[in-house]
Amino acid sequence: MPQDDLNVGVLMFVAYRAMEKRVLDAVVAAGFDDITLAQARVFQRIGPGGTRLVELAEQAQVTKQTAGFLVDQLERAGYVERVADPGDARAKLVRIAARGRAAARIAAGAVAEVEAEWAAHLGARRMAQLGEALTRLRQITDPFA
Amino acid sequence: MPQDDLNVGVLMFVAYRAMEKRVLDAVVAAGFDDITLAQARVFQRIGPGGTRLVELAEQAQVTKQTAGFLVDQLERAGYVERVADPGDARAKLVRIAARGRAAARIAAGAVAEVEAEWAAHLGARRMAQLGEALTRLRQITDPFA
DNA sequence: CCTTGAAAGTCAGAATCTCTGACTAATATG
C-alpha cells in the first residue's frame, strides 16, 4: 500500500497523531514531564470508575503484559492507583489518582482546543459529520464498544 | 484525557488500528511474513518514484535514524532498494523493489476490502463525507501535504 | 461440593523499536 492517494486509514493516522502530539505536548508543558506517549495511550482509556488491566490492554491495542508494564510506571509516578475490584477477586481496577486527575484536566483542555481548531477549519457541519461517521465506524472496528 | 465520551482523536485511533491490522494480516497471510508493523508504516509512505529517507521519517512520524533502521530491514528483506537521488548527491531515494511491489498489491487489495466494508456500514454518503473531512483536515495536520 | 476450563494478573526473558548525540558529505547562501 504505497502511495500518494492516501487511503482513509492513513488519513486518520495523520490527524490522530497530530492530536496526540498536541495533547502530550500540552501535558508535558504543564509540568507532567515524566509521562510518555505509550503511557498516555493507556492512561487515556481509563474510565471514571477505574478500568481493568485487560480491558485497558484491549483498548490500547497492546498485550496485557505491556499494559501492566505501562501501568506500573504510571503508578510509580503517581498518576494511577490499583485497587481491588469488588466483585472479582482476581481483578484489580486501575484508577486515576490525584496527580492523574490534574494531568487529565490539562489533556482535556488540549483536546477541546484541537477539536475547536478542527471545527473552525472544517466548519461545524463537516466536523459533526466526521464525529458521526467515526462513531458509527466504531461499531465494526472497536472490539468492545 | 480519560473517558468514555471518546474524542475524535481516539475514534480515529480505533479505526486506523483496525485498518492497519487487517492490512498487515493480509500481507503476512500472503507469505510476506517477515514484515513488521513498524516497517509497514514506513513502507506505505513510499511514493511511486521513490521517496527520500527524511521525508519518509516525517510522514511516518519517526526520527530519520529510526526510519533508516527500518529501511535497512526492508532493504535486507528485498522490499525496497536505495538508489542515488539524481539532483542531490547527498540524498538517496528509497524505492519499492520487486518483492515490495508484490506485497503492495496484496496490501492495496486489503485496503480496498476494508474500505468497502466501511462504506457498506456507513453508507456511501457518509463514507464520502468521512473521506472529505479527513482530506481537508490534512491541510492543518499534515506537516508537508 | 468438586472438577475442569477460562479469565485476570504477574514474572521472566528476549526482540523490536525509538531516541539523543555526534559525525561526514554535499548543498545553498552570501
Added chain:
DNA sequence: CATATTAGTCAGAGATTCTGACTTTCAAGG
C-alpha cells in the same frame, strides 16, 4: 570562499512490546 543547512549514517542507550509460563480466582457442570 566561508558559513549554515540538509541528507544520511554510526554508536549507544532507553523504551516498548512480545511470547511463554505460572498463580489465583471465577464459572459451569456434574
